[in-house]
Every structure is written in structure tokens, then in C-alpha cells.
Amino acid sequence: MAAFGRTFPFYAGPKPTFPMDTTLAVIIIIFLTALVTFIIILPGIRGKMRLFWLLRVVTSLFIGAVILAVNFSSEWSVGQVSTNTSYKAFSSAWISADIGLQVGLGGVNITITGTPVQQLNETINYNEEFTWRLGKNYAEEYAKALEKGLPDPVLYLAEKFTPRSPCGLHRQFRLAGHYASATLWVAFLCWLLANVMFSMPVLVYGGHMLLATGIFQLLALLFFSVGTSLTPPCPLRLGTAVLHTRHGPAFWITLITGLLCVLLGLAMVVAHRMQPHRVKAFFNQSVEEDYLLEWSPVEGGLSPRYRSMAESPEPQDIPLSEAVSSKPSCKEEHPREPDCAL
Template sequence: MAALGHTFPFYTDPKPTFPMDTALAVIITIFLTALVTFFIILPGIRGKTRLFWLLRVVTSLFIGAVILAVNFSSEWSVGQVSTNTTYKAFSPEWVSVDVGLQIGLGGVNITLTGTPVQQLNETINYNEEFKWHLGEDYAEEYAKALEKGLPDPVLYLAEKFTPRSPCGLYNQYRLAGHYASAMLWVAFLCWLLTNVMLSMPVLVYGGHMLLATGIFQLLALFFFSMATSLTTPCPVRFGTAVLRTHHGPAFWITLTTGLLCMLLGLVMAVAHRMQPHRVKTFFNQSAEDPVLEWSPEEGGLLSPRYRSMAESLEPQDIPLSVASYDACFKEEHSKELDCAL
């Protein structure tokens, strides 16, 4: 540093950042591609069935995209503050900045933007991510940030989430993210099963799986809220300003989608009991499809009960071959002769 003539730590130019998280971009691209493909084949569907298909496909893709997107989102808990604070270590110069914090299920994202961006002959525009899931070591990433020489506000905020910090935010949010992410993956599997069952003549079970999809999303919110509320909030001060966090867009959109899934699942269950023919029409299934009758005495759902000949409403004529007819005729004729003798 001294050889280069710099008194204070040297900060490289901020790395270029993508406008949004790459994982979210991939998820949105996949589901949009599926939606566009459906719109291409939509004109080939005739009548009212076209509207039914549109509602079903759009709703299903929306639910699946939300479940995957919020699992990788970093906006479950967010906070932002505008303040005047120091920028470099061992420097008395202050800058006017906006400090943002986004907490996700797998890590935190810290943003630092100058107001204005150009201050102290530098561009103050940082977006740094620190992860703690999938084998990532948060302490190691924080050590690399120290070696890189990130600005003081970023390092100060990242230090609050280290495992050795007295705030205890690391264990708090890491456990919350672990259980919430597990519930969301189960919800995604239930969503897949829902689509499979709704394409088969087992619509009532598809409604049950849709209801389970909403329940697991609400369980993810429950675990995240419970884990984050067990400890007292740790004050994060930047000069005279205090950074406070609140539930972010990912939390509220998960809540909305979970309630929507539960509502649709209950509606399907009630409609299947009250108007089963209309439900089959909505899902483009014939109302005259044969249905097996299940008998609890014969094994429940594992053993189908078939109607016997006596229970059949219509008489059934069983054709006989010529040889069988002749044999029966001779047998009856011999019985009549025996009786006559």
C-alpha cells in the first residue's frame, strides 16, 4: 500500500452486478418458456375448454414458480436506512449512503449505494452476498471480505451475522432458513403430485394434494417467524440511524400463495362432493368414465369391489357355442325319459 502511495486501504472498483439474482432469473425464464409454449398451442383448443385450460395452466405455473423462487430469494426479511457514516478504515471522512439488508433462507445480501453515487472520487455501489447453506462457510466468506477490503458499513453489517457475534443472528436465521426451505421443497413435491393427479381420474386426491401444498407453505412461514422471534432484536446502528428489519416480499407472496392453494383445495373438495360432473367438465374429463367401487371390507383402497351378476341391473346374455348347446339339450332330454319310465 505504501509503495503505491495510498495511506488508507485500497478499494478496487465494485464488480459489475446482474440486475437480479441469477437463480431467480433461471426459474422465471423456465416458467415463462412453459407459459409461452402453452399460449402457442392454446388456439388449437376449442370451445369453453380453452378458458378452462388457460385458468388451470396459468394458476399452476404461478404456484410452482412462486414456491421455487421464494426458496432462492433473499428478501424474506429486509431493511434499509439512509445515513452518514465512515467509508474507509482509519479514515475520518464520512459519506452519505443508503445501506440495505436482505435476509434469505440461505444467506444475507448487503447493498451500499452512495447518495450521490460518486463521492470521494469513487463509485459507491456495492452488492455483496454472504451464504451459510449448501456447505458454505459464512466465517470464511467474511474473512475473504476483510481481505478484499470492502467498505466499513458492509463489513460492520456482515460481522453481525458471523457465528461468533454476540447478537446470535447467525444461528437464529440459519435454523429458520433450514426448516423453512425444507417445508418449501415438500410443498414443491406436493405441487408436482397435484398436477399428476389432476390429469388423471382422481380429481379429489389432486384437490387434497393442492391443500397440502398450501399447508406446507404456511408451515414454512411458521418456522421462519418462530425462529426469528425467539431472540431479542440486535441493534444495528450507522451513526445516528438504526437499521430495522421487517418481513419482505418473499414472505408475503408465500403467505398469499399458501392461502390461495388452501382455498382452491377446499373448493375442489366441496365441489367434488356437491357437483362432481361440473368438476370433471372443468378438468376436461368425461362424466361417464367408469369408476371402481372400493370396499373397506375387502382391503380398503387396495382392493376394488366388482359387481356380481346378481347385483347387475341389466340381464346379461352369455352366448353358448353349438357344442355346448347340444350337450345341454341331450342332458335335458335324457332326464325327461328317466322321469317317464
């Protein structure tokens, strides 16, 4: 520090910030692009099927976007507090700031914004991320933050999630995040299979996969809730206030989407059993693909065999003249039998 002419730890230059997480921005842009593409081709669909088709596409894209977005979101557990706290190490200067903590499935995000932003001849506006995803080392990221000389509130909160912290938050949130993330990836695969099956004449299996999508989302919530409540809460004291955390927007939107998938899956299964023709019409599939029951002898008994109406033989009209001419003549076949019955 002395080589740069500074006495206290300092943050080397302002850090460029993006209004939102770049990963979430990419996911939103991809799904919005897909939605706009479908809307462009919407006028080519006629009649009521246009509304049904739009409803299906919007619902499906919403579910897929939510599953991917919450997997990379840092707002599963959030907390914010306004307090007066120390700013730098080895300094008695205090600042007034809003401090926020966002815990996701792959790490924590810590923000500090001065009130006002300009204090102590500096711009107090920090947004730092510390991750524990696969391939990342949380301890190394925390060591680099110490070398940078980040503000005391940021280092204090980041230290609570280090592997050696007596709070045990690192193991608690890391395991819960890994299991919840893996379960959400399974839910995303089920969502893909559901879309594939809805485009084929196996709609009931698409309903089953949509039901599985919702169940796996609810399991992810269960893993996160149970995993983060195994240890007693660790008090986070920042100056004159205590920071408390609660479930964030990502948790609640996953709950809503999971319940929506479960309800839609159950409705799909029940509707396919009670009104299969209307379900096929809703998914723009031909009703002629329905199945007819045909009985055929097998091993001395009768067993059902299903075939589509397209395969059913069509009735053929036989001309009357051909029918009369095809009837065997009594004179030709039995010339010597005078008592032949007509």
C-alpha cells in the same frame, strides 16, 4: 495495501452487477417459457375448455414459480435506511448513503448506494452477498470481505451475522432458513404430485396434494417467524441512524400463495363430493368414467362393487323373429303330451 500504493483499505476494482439475482432470473425464464409454450398450443383447444385450460395452467405455473423463487430469494426480512456514516477504516471521511439489508433463507445481501453515487472521488455502489447454505462457510466469506477492504457499513452488518457475534443472528437465521427451505422443497414436491394427479382420473387426490402444498408453505412461514424471534433484536446502528428490519416481499407472497393453495384444495375436495361431473368437465375428463354402484353377493351378504360406465354391458336389441324362434315348441319337445300349455 502499501504494495499497491494505497494507504487505506480499498475495494479492488468495480464488481459487475446484474439487475436481479441470476437464480431468480433462471427460474422466471423457465416458467415463462413453459407459459408461452402452452399459450402457443391454446388455439388447438375448442370451446369453453380453452378458458378452463388456460386458467388451470396459469394458476399452476404461478404456484410452482413462487415456491421455487422464494426459496432462493433474499427478501424474507428486509430493512433500509438513509444515513451519514464512515466509509473506510482508518479514515475520518463520512459519506451520505442508502444502506439496505436483505435476509434470505440462505444468507444475507447488503447494499450501499451513495447519495449522490460519486463521493470522495469514488463510485459508491456495492451489492455484497454472504451465504450460509449447505457447503458454504459464512466466516470464510466474511474474512475475504475484510481482505478486500469493503466499506465499513458492509463489514459492520456482515459482522453482526457471523457465528461469533454476540447478537446470535447467525444461529437464529441459519436454523430458521434451513427448516423453512426444507419445508418449501416438500411443498414443491406436493405441487408436482398435484399436477400429475390432476391429469389422471384421481382428481380428489390432486385436491388433497394441493391442500398439502399450501399447508407446507404456511409451515415454512411458521418456522421462519418462530426461528427469527427466539432471541431479542440486535440494534444495527449505522452512523446517525438505526436500521430496522421487517418481513419482506418473499414472506408475504409465500403467505398469499399458501392461502391460495389451501382454498383451492378445499374447494376441489368439496366440489368433487358435491358436483363430481362438473369437476371432471373443468379438467377436461370424460364424464363416462364415472362409477356405478353394483351389488354382488359376498360371503352370504351384499357388498358394493364399483365399475366404470365403460365396463357396463350395453343393452342388446334381440330381433323379434329370433325371440319367437328361440321359444321351445311344444310339439317338438313334448309330442306325447296333448295338454301342453302354450
